[in-house]
Amino acid sequence: xxxxxQSPSNKVTEKGKDVELRCDPISGHxxxxxxxxxxxxGLEFLIYFQGNSAPDKSGLPSDRFSAERTGGxxxxxxxxxxxxxxxxxxxxxxxxLPGQRETQYFGPGTRLLVL
Amino acid sequence: xxxVTQLGSHVSVSEGALVLLRCNYSSSVPPYLFWYxxxxxxGLQLLLKYTTGATLVKGINGFEAEFKxxxxxxxxxxxSAHMSDAAEYFCAVSPNFxxxxxxxxxxxxxxxxx
Numbered sequence: 001x002x003x004x005x006q007s008p009s010n011k012v013t014e015k016g017k018d019v020e021l022r023c024d025p026i027s028g029h030x031x032x033x034x035x036x037x038x039x040x041x042g043l044e045f046l047i048y049f050q051g052n053s054a055p056d057k058s059g060l061p062s063d064r065f066s067a068e069r070t071g072g073x074x075x076x077x078x079x080x081x082x083x084x085x086x087x088x089x090x091x092x093x094x095x096x097l098p099g100q101r102e103t104q105y106f107g108p109g110t111r112l113l114v115l
Numbered sequence: 116x117x118x119v120t121q122l123g124s125h126v127s128v129s130e131g132a133l134v135l136l137r138c139n140y141s142s143s144v145p146p147y148l149f150w151y152x153x154x155x156x157x158g159l160q161l162l163l164k165y166t167t168g169a170t171l172v173k174g175i176n177g178f179e180a181e182f183k184x185x186x187x188x189x190x191x192x193x194x195s196a197h198m199s200d201a202a203e204y205f206c207a208v209s210p211n212f213x214x215x216x217x218x219x220x221x222x223x224x225x226x227x228x229x
Contacts, residue, residue, distance in 0.1 A: 035219075041221060042119070042219040042220050042221040043159075043205065043207075043217075044219075045218075059216070093159075101147050101164075103161050103164065104161070105158075105161075108157055108158045
């Protein structure tokens, strides 16, 4: 079946602009994660959606970052007033069930460049 | 709190040689451990994971890893490298209960020399 898809694959924006990144998880997966992969860094957890529960936003680096998941499926990560340090690859992952032992399936990522 | 250290950001091995990618973790509670691989311009793909049971875990593409609690290690090995193994490899840890998420290492880029 189809895997996790993300759009756009690449995004170039000017400092100060807002951007929206989209994630379509695998159908039926209840858990959805956003990560950020910066140059030379590991993957940094951003936010976690589990079913209808309130999302875990503990990884969001600032209040310029927000995310929502509509209808338990598609998720959008929004970055307001982008800064150059926001340049990174943003990865989305989903798992069939919540929980640490569950395998996360990753999308190809959105490469964001803030000029 | 948990953390992952991957020794060597770049590793080069000859085709047919042993692949050894090192991962050490720190966790205050028993961990779940994972290795993911990222091929160029692709998302991460799970290679293998240790949750409970046998400490030697076999994954896809001939890779395996052994959980050694006494050494807090989860090194990834493959007996004979193939050109298609060239990729970036990430080790990750999570606690086996609670709500903490996966913590990833900074990755090791594996290059295969023909």
